[in-house]
Amino acid sequence: MxxxxxxxxxxxxxxxxxxxxxxxxxxxxxxxxxxxxxxxxxxxxxxxxxxxxxxxxxxxxxxxxxxxxxxxxxxxxxxxxxxxxxxxxxxxxxxxxxxxxxxxxxxxxxxxxxxxxxxxxxxxxxxxxxxxxxxxxxxxxxxLDLNKEQNMMAPSSGKENKYLCCLCCKSGPIQGEITTDRTGYVPGEWVIVNVKVNNKSGSKVQKTSIEIMKIVKYRAKMKSKTVKYSMQQVFGSHCDSKKSTSFDNIKIQIPALPPTENTHCKIIDINYAVMIHGHLRLCAIDLRGMAPIVIGSVPIRSLPMYSGQQDPQVQPAPSAYPSLPDSSATVIENTTASSYATTTTSVLPTSFGFQVPPPSYMDATEGNFDVKDDKYTRGDTTYTPKYTFYDWNQTAFTYNK
CATH class of the missing domain: 2.60.40.640 (Immunoglobulin-like)
Incomplete structure (x- = not known):
């Protein structure tokens, strides 16, 4: 023994x-x-x-x-x-x-x-x-305190024109435009999105989706690489040839994600965007228009649900409190983005100085990762990061701007 x-x-x-x-x-x-x-x-x-x-x-x-x-x-x-x-x-x-x-x-x-x-x-x-x-x-x-960042309450927008080619004939464009209600968010909040698609091509847009994208740039010693991960998505209808369509006030929730990171790590940058994705025929490259956003860990204090300006009858109650005190980039979809789990880790003692539900912490959407050193080292062999999550329900974002 x-x-x-x-x-x-x-x-x-x-x-x-x-x-x-x-x-x-x-x-x-x-x-x-x-x-x-x-x-x-x-x-x-x-x-x-x-x-x-x-x-x-x-x-x-x-x-x-x-x-x-x-x-x-x-x-x-x-x-x-x-x-x-x-x-x-x-x-x-x-x-x-x-x-x-x-x-x-x-x-x-x-x-x-x-x-x-x-x-x-x-x-x-x-x-x-x-x-x-x-x-x-x-x-x-x-x-990452959004109150200390510039222009977080300003809307963000993005657009793209996509031309389809068939032999020597150029068709199009298919135009996609996306606008968000603001630029800065924390996990748990809902992004309010307006989208327009104008299909001037001879091809049908098979379906549309609005997606929260995590855009990660990796810097190796001799080369860098950018990958775009789809972290959350909602689907809309198709858009026929020579037609246009729009979607107004679509709400999509920010899942448990790390804050935007461009400062403290020299080899990994983490950024975010909300994307309008027009799914085209198999032989065509899809339409993708990006509206950049910033994900922080401290919410914007001037928002009605934090400042107390909103009607108390529609103030949401957090449903999960801790029980203890590049255009060439690869695109990867996350099919389990909505299946993250609540954790009961202690809340860090943070005072925001305004009305806000205590944050819970939730497991990262990507799941467990192997962190085993060797078969002789005891302790943790798998690991899932946990991120701040403000568990507002959707009624918190029905206020009039």
Whole structure:
């Protein structure tokens, strides 16, 4: 029977979500069935970003990658100040640790091409033997206050003209235009969208959709790559040849997503847009018009549902509170965008200074990701980031502007 029965990293108050500059406090819990000789027990708090993707050029295979170190702090919790080996006795032991997270830091992020990842790793350093390791993931949420950004209440718009070609004949254009009620949002709020499609071509627009797009730019050492992910969508009708159609005041909810990120990570940029998507015939490239938006973590205080200007009878009650205190880009659709789950992680102590429901935290829409170091490291092997989510229902967005 192994002498090391339990070896875990735990955090005070069961917290796993932290903000830059906050103090991270926890314990290393160890249970031994036999005494163990060791040099020390140390803790390393790590933040790093990584991008990597494969490309095939004929018979040549290329892997593009890059890394960025975001933070690293080392703490010795047992064996401090001694060069002698120590012996830890049989039984349960708890070693507290704490550190102050640096600021600024980008928010945690995971996808199949890149990540921004934070974790706490504890190591039992043993003389002349393999070390024991255990790891616990944490989520860092950067604070993007929309009240400090410019023009967040201004509408955003985008348009595109698409020409269809058949042999030497040019048909069109198909014109798409999209306008949003404003530019800045937080997850849980509803974007109000107006769309116009004017089909001057000889082909039918098979169907239309309005989609919230996450636009991620990855910077490898020798090359960059931009991918557009469809995170939420609603479908509209078709548009026949030589006809036009419009959709007014369409509402689409922002799912649990990380804040817009263009500042604190050198190798991953995260931006957002609302897109009008005209689905064309199989041999044609679809119509896509983008209205850029910003997703933050602190909402705009002048909105009626936060400022108290709205009729109290239609004020929504949050339904999920925490129970504890480039044009060439690839497009990937997320078919599970509406299936994210509520989590009961503690709320960070944030005071917005205006009327606002306490945010809950929800799992990221992309699901679990493999964070396993090797088969010998204990602790977390999968991880899902959690993001701020203001659980307004749709009636909060029926106000008159």
């Amino acid at each position: 192994p002498s090391l029965q339990d070896f875990n990293v735990t955090f005070d108050d069961n917290k796993s979500i932290f903000s830059p500059g906050e103090t991270l406090e926890g314990k290393i819990e160890i249970t031994l069935t036999e005494s163990m000789e060791m040099k020390e027990i140390r803790v390393k708090v790590t933040g790093k970003a990584h991008v990597g993707w494969h490309e095939q050029h004929g018979k040549v295979h290329v892997y593009h990658y890059n890394n960025q170190d975001l933070m690293e702090q080392n703490i010795t919790v047992y064996g401090v100040g001694t060069a002698e080996n120590m012996t830890l006795s049989v039984g349960s032991h708890s070693f507290p640790f704490s550190c102050t997270l640096p600021a600024p830091l980008p928010s945690s992020y995971e996808d199949k091409i890149g990540y921004i990842r934070y974790y706490v790793k504890a190591t039992i350093v043993r003389p002349w033997k393999f070390d024991h390791n255990t790891k616990s993931m944490i989520t860092i949420l950067d604070i």
